[in-house]
Amino acid sequence: MTKIKESSSTNINKELSELKCPVTYVMNKIGGHWKSIIIFQLITGPKRYSELKRAIPVITEKMLIQSLKQLEADRLVIRKAEVVVPPFVTYSLSDSGRELIPLMHLMAEWAIHDSQRTVRN
Amino acid sequence: MTKIKESSSTNINKELSELKCPVTYVMNKIGGHWKSIIIFQLITGPKRYSELKRAIPVITEKMLIQSLKQLEADRLVIRKAEVVVPPFVTYSLSDSGRELIPLMHLMAEWAIHDSQRTVRN
DNA sequence: CGGCATCCTAGCCGATACTG
């Protein structure tokens, strides 16, 4: 019983691919346009919903919530809600999420490097 | 003039996001279900088209070709075609592509680690 | 062998409006 638990984006082919390619496993969790951006924003510490919205102005509320829910379902992000009026909800990286930070930094390095190389053709 | 050159998947919002989040830049190049898998296969060395197809049986030809073209356009993969009969085409990682290898390994590590944690809930 | 063209569908994603 070494089954990989289902990600937020469930699909039989994806599951198969994940087993054969761990990179796909990662992609299913932090892929898409928004999830990695959100993680990036949370690296500096917990943020409220409205802070995230302000930090990522181009995202729609639908996508922000949807992405946050997926990240929460995949246990990369922790949602903590204070039941008060007005509501006070903060999102933060879980342990798994924090373990992604070196990866993000490596990606960022490669991106900078590659974009510079590509510019000068 | 430090403009980031357009990726194979062009979109004004993407471009903006790329500037704000280098991770998105990476995602645009190796995101999607197939591109990272293909890169993974090419780590071990150049492969012919048919070899790739056999190595990734679940991929359709359309997706294989499409992904390869994008990877080639983004200069991560080099296509070398011998004009003979029958045709002989090999794909290999470019310098940029090879610089992704540590990234892939880090991703793989995280995936293994995370999937094990998730399994035991 | 190594592709390209076409049709078709699921679901991603944006826009807009509403709620506890």
Next chain:
DNA sequence: CAGTATCGGCTAGGATGCCG
């Protein structure tokens, strides 16, 4: 403040068939 709900366009991606 922090979400939900609904409609609909767009496109990624699968199935199938043809080509040099």
